[in-house]
Amino acid sequence: MTPKIVRNVTSLRRETARWRTEGLTYAIVPTMGALHEGHLDLVREGFKRADRVLVSIFVNPKQFGAKEDLSHYPRDEEGDVEKLNQEGVPLIYAPTSDSIYPLDFSTTVHIEGPAKVGLEDKYRPHFFDGVATIVSKLFIQSGANYAMFGEKDYQQLLVVTRVAKDLDIPTEVVGIATRREVDGLAMSSRNRYLSKTERGHATAIHKNLQQAAEKIRGGINQQTATRAASRSLTTLGFKVDYVTARNAETLAVPQNPDEPLRLLAAAWLGKTRLIDNIAV
Numbered sequence: 567m568t569p570k571i572v573r574n575v576t577s578l579r580r581e582t583a584r585w586r587t588e589g590l591t592y593a594i595v596p597t598m599g600a601l602h603e604g605h606l607d608l609v610r611e612g613f614k615r616a617d618r619v620l621v622s623i624f625v626n627p628k629q630f631g632a633k634e635d636l637s638h639y640p641r642d643e644e645g646d647v648e649k650l651n652q653e654g655v656p657l658i659y660a661p662t663s664d665s666i667y668p669l670d671f672s673t674t675v676h677i678e679g680p681a682k683v684g685l686e687d688k689y690r691p692h693f694f695d696g697v698a699t700i701v702s703k704l705f706i707q708s709g710a711n712y713a714m715f716g717e718k719d720y721q722q723l724l725v726v727t728r729v730a731k732d733l734d735i736p737t738e739v740v741g742i743a744t745r746r747e748v749d750g751l752a753m754s755s756r757n758r759y760l761s762k763t764e765r766g767h768a769t770a771i772h773k774n775l776q777q778a779a780e781k782i783r784g785g786i787n788q789q790t791a792t793r794a795a796s797r798s799l800t801t802l803g804f805k806v807d808y809v810t811a812r813n814a815e816t817l818a819v820p821q822n823p824d825e826p827l828r829l830l831a832a833a834w835l836g837k838t839r840l841i842d843n844i845a846v
């Protein structure tokens with residue numbers, strides 16, 4: 567059966583109420599569309615935990631800055647529906663912008679903590695309040711038991727986990743490992759912006775993170791290892807925003823040698839901004 571598409575919260579609630587009445591659990595996979603295998607992994611993991619999976623598709627204007635790629639962000643609803651049909655997704659929530667943000671919409675969910683650590687927040691100051699606002703709405707609107715997020719956006723994963731906890735939203739946030747292309751490049755809807763040459767170079771982000779992680783595991787100082795990765799990316803033509811080692815749970819700058827570490831990187835290749843991260 568092809569997925570049912572609903573465009574506003576009233577229709578969404580009608581469908582999810584039916585599931586709850588039947589005693590079914592359900593997961594939401596929040597997306598901005600232009601779906602790739604990484605999103606489909608989230609769907610598959612959702613089905614492992616819940617009886618039903620619903621996918622939201624909404625390019626959220628509140629998380630884009632004035633100079634960012636909102637108007638060019640890839641959109642392919644027909645292709646997305648086809649992919650979700652193949653995965654057996656019964657329900658797609660693709661709300662209109664007016665139904666999410668009517669003209670008199672006046673509320674923003676503002677988050678500090680993992681959203682203020684000098685990583686994505688430094689380069690995209692609007693981003694996390696925009697994400698916190700839309701995911702709060704999606705969790706509250708859907709009442710889902712689970713919400714599936716990729717680890718590729720690691721800071722986002724910590725932010726949405728914090729939002730659900732702080733606002734007592736009973737949706738369990740589940741993080742899923744990054745899906746990679748065969749050469750290691752993390753899958754992202756923005757990868758389609760890369761030229762053929764850039765695509766060839768893009769794998770260097772993951773390779774340099776892996777090399778830095780190996781060095782740190784081998785006893786080399788974190789800063790020395792991440793600086794070498796940053797230099798190597800710059801030499802290859804990237805414009806590096808950051809390559810850094812942070813506490814994996816808080817994203818604070820590590821203070822002692824026993825902390826769990828996450829290496830995170832963001833860099834521009836031409837007009838495309840790539841992010842990635844790995845555990846140490």
Ligand code: PAF
Binds near residue numbers: 596
């Ligand atoms: O990761 C994304 O695609 C977006 O930030 C999300 C979580 C769907 C919120 O708009």
